[in-house]
Amino acid sequence: MKSLKEPSVAPDARPSQDRAQTAKARIGIDLGGTKTEVICLEPSGHISYQNRFPTPRGHYPDLLEALAKAIQLADPEPDPRLMKPIGIGTPGAVSKKTGLMKNCNTTELNGQNLAADLSRLVSRDVKIANDADCFTLSEALDGRGQDHNCVFGVILGTGVGGGIAVNQSLLAGPNAITGEWGHNALPFDRLRPDTDFPWPRGRSCYCGQIDCIETWLSGDGVTQSYEVLTGERWTAAEIFDKPNRSEATQKTFDQYSQLCALALSTVINLIDPDIIVLGGGLSNTPGLCQAVEGQWATLFFQTRSQPALPAPGMVTPAAFEAQPGFGPRDLRALQSSIFFRLALRPAATFHQNRCAAGALLKFLPIARADVADRRRTQN
Numbered sequence: 001m002k003s004l005k006e007p008s009v010a011p012d013a014r015p016s017q018d019r020a021q022t023a024k025a026r027i028g029i030d031l032g033g034t035k036t037e038v039i040c041l042e043p044s045g046h047i048s049y050q051n052r053f054p055t056p057r058g059h060y061p062d063l064l065e066a067l068a069k070a071i072q073l074a075d076p077e078p079d080p081r082l083m084k085p086i087g088i089g090t091p092g093a094v095s096k097k098t099g100l101m102k103n104c105n106t107t108e109l110n111g112q113n114l115a116a117d118l119s120r121l122v123s124r125d126v127k128i129a130n131d132a133d134c135f136t137l138s139e140a141l142d143g144r145g146q147d148h149n150c151v152f153g154v155i156l157g158t159g160v161g162g163g164i165a166v167n168q169s170l171l172a173g174p175n176a177i178t179g180e181w182g183h184n185a186l187p188f189d190r191l192r193p194d195t196d197f198p199w200p201r202g203r204s205c206y207c208g209q210i211d212c213i214e215t216w217l218s219g220d221g222v223t224q225s226y227e228v229l230t231g232e233r234w235t236a237a238e239i240f241d242k243p244n245r246s247e248a249t250q251k252t253f254d255q256y257s258q259l260c261a262l263a264l265s266t267v268i269n270l271i272d273p274d275i276i277v278l279g280g281g282l283s284n285t286p287g288l289c290q291a292v293e294g295q296w297a298t299l300f301f302q303t304r305s306q307p308a309l310p311a312p313g314m315v316t317p318a319a320f321e322a323q324p325g326f327g328p329r330d331l332r333a334l335q336s337s338i339f340f341r342l343a344l345r346p347a348a349t350f351h352q353n354r355c356a357a358g359a360l361l362k363f364l365p366i367a368r369a370d371v372a373d374r375r376r377t378q379n
Helices: 016-022 060-074 114-122 131-142 213-217 219-230 236-240 247-271 288-296 331-342 356-378
Strands: 026-031 035-041 047-054 086-090 126-130 150-156 160-166 275-279 313-315
Touching: 026 060, 035 060, 047 060, 060 114, 086 114, 086 131, 114 126, 126 131, 131 150, 131 160, 131 275, 150 247, 160 213, 213 219, 213 247, 219 236, 219 247, 236 247, 247 288, 288 313
Parallel strands: 026 086, 086 126, 150 275, 275 313
Antiparallel strands: 026 035, 035 047, 150 160
């Protein structure tokens, strides 16, 4: 018996329904632990709507209501046929076993079926993926990592996360925790013996462990470190964005860059990336990339008697100059841009109980097609 094969369809010969869906404007939401941003991207690449607001914390129904209102403001269209697709980048991931959120530092999300709950409120399909995976894949496809084989995307913000892309494809494991370096233990024993380190160890992490990298390199970690030195409690932005750094601010920054280099050196030893791209609010800290790069060459594995090996480049996302209407290509724009590509498929092709990274891989051919189309337009 002959096996039946589906006929191959050229990209320009897709059904008219697919073409109509591809041409839709799309809504991307960056659901952060501190702030949430909603933007609407037109097919031309122009951002026609943008809204940023503090993320409601502590009560899951309040968070759902805020997201539903934000979506209604971004797309008040009542006709289901014309409603814009929605993608949300969240901390944590969707459990493959239960379909519920897990590993979120926005802890009220854990154990909730965010996609289904929000979908009921807004009467449309909602897709979810890990924010660090979105960031990493977007950079690997057409950002600072597009010319590199192995890209490690780093999130430094309310939480500390990461993603790994090889050959422009995300690596995904059965537990949806690939790249979660923020919940490795900080290797304090690798600090230089002469290091002045007045900060007590033993910081508790929401995950139940002690001294996770996130407890030191997140925004709250910076706040705690500064408070130890001064007795004053300020946000990381208030500490690092001051035009003239005080002695305590500089000492906090030096500690932060040293611990960041130390923690990233363990990642370099494990996956040997070509480039590390920083995202998240703390990635905007002036001088951070240079300070970290200046330290990690002595930290990752290499025989000292041999010539120094090339360390991976460390960069922040470049400006998204190719598309009109985009400002700086920061984490929010990156997450949204990849979701604009991922939110194209009908709901039937997206399984809610798939891990977030697996869902991204499923949609990757669409993302690549969008990138190819944009490059042809640019040329």
